[in-house]
Amino acid sequence: MSVTVPVSASLLYVDGVTVSFDGYKALRGLSLYLAPGEMRAIIGPNGAGKTTMMDVITGKTRPDTGDVLFGGRHDLTQMDEAAIANLGIGRKFQKPTVFESLSVTDNLRLALKGARSPGSALFGARNRITEDDIAAILTRIRLIDHRHRIAGALSHGQKQWLEIGMLLAQDPKLLLVDEPVAGMTDAETEDTAHLLRDISQTHSVVVVEHDMHFIRMLGVTVTCLHEGAVLAEGTIDEVSSNERVIEVYLGR
Numbered sequence: 001m002s003v004t005v006p007v008s009a010s011l012l013y014v015d016g017v018t019v020s021f022d023g024y025k026a027l028r029g030l031s032l033y034l035a036p037g038e039m040r041a042i043i044g045p046n047g048a049g050k051t052t053m054m055d056v057i058t059g060k061t062r063p064d065t066g067d068v069l070f071g072g073r074h075d076l077t078q079m080d081e082a083a084i085a086n087l088g089i090g091r092k093f094q095k096p097t098v099f100e101s102l103s104v105t106d107n108l109r110l111a112l113k114g115a116r117s118p119g120s121a122l123f124g125a126r127n128r129i130t131e132d133d134i135a136a137i138l139t140r141i142r143l144i145d146h147r148h149r150i151a152g153a154l155s156h157g158q159k160q161w162l163e164i165g166m167l168l169a170q171d172p173k174l175l176l177v178d179e180p181v182a183g184m185t186d187a188e189t190e191d192t193a194h195l196l197r198d199i200s201q202t203h204s205v206v207v208v209e210h211d212m213h214f215i216r217m218l219g220v221t222v223t224c225l226h227e228g229a230v231l232a233e234g235t236i237d238e239v240s241s242n243e244r245v246i247e248v249y250l251g252r
């Protein structure tokens with residue numbers, strides 16, 4: 001289980017969060033503390049509350065009780081989705097939603113539009129998107145050789161990377177990534193683990209996934225949710241050998 005961590009030491013501080021839908025408690029005192037620069041993997045059975053947790057962080061769902069703070073001072077429970085996105089919390093949903101009829105590069109260009117803010121960590125104070133900015137992201141997401149292709153012609157895995165690139169183009173401080181490797185080939189899954197590890201050098205990341213092989217490749221702290229709260233937290237070896245985790249999740 002988590003130990004209480006001071007707000008000031010957390011980029012994301014989720015403490016004692018409860019969410020009810022028509023009397024059903026989807027989250028029951030969920031606490032999760034993400035350090036600045038950390039990548040965290042979230043696992044857990046269907047209905048454990050993973051999506052609801054992401055919805056609370058992004059302002060889509062308001063908790064009944066509990067604290068959700070970003071950067072030690074922004075109270076996310078009092079902000080709407082747009083304001084939270086503006087703070088630098090970006091979310092990627094499970095299904096890719098790229099613009100299929102546009103080229104890979106034009107998809108990135110669209111995402112970059114309006115993403116420039118003075119003092120942006122990714123681009124400095126420059127306010128013009130350069131070809132170098134786009135090339136750097138294309139290289140990072142492994143699509144530099146596919147930049148002229150129509151996005152609709154990419155493989156499922158490549159579309160997921162493009163969408164991660166579109167998120168990166170907005171230069172969020174924290175990326176929330178929901179089941180990125182669902183439906184990917186083994187090779188794509190491995191590349192995605194490398195990609196997220198690379199991204200975690202410069203951004204904080206929360207990734208929800210069921211694929212334990214992928215989680216192992218990430219090599220980060222794993223939090224297992226169950227019935228709306230943290231069941232176990234630790235290294236992949238600690239969590240996957242936890243008897244309760246085996247009982248409710250891995251052993252099914």
Ligand SMILES: Nc1ncnc2c1ncn2[C@@H]1O[C@H](COP(=O)(O)OP(=O)(O)OP(=O)(O)O)[C@@H](O)[C@H]1O
Pocket residue numbers: 021022024025026044045046047048049050051052053
């Ligand atoms: N809008 C809603 N109205 C009613 N019940 C909901 C709502 N959203 C989620 N729930 C319920 O809350 C519980 C937690 O759901 P949640 O989607 O957060 O779980 P999850 O861990 O993301 O599961 P999965 O792995 O299947 O995506 C489930 O029992 C779900 O049916």
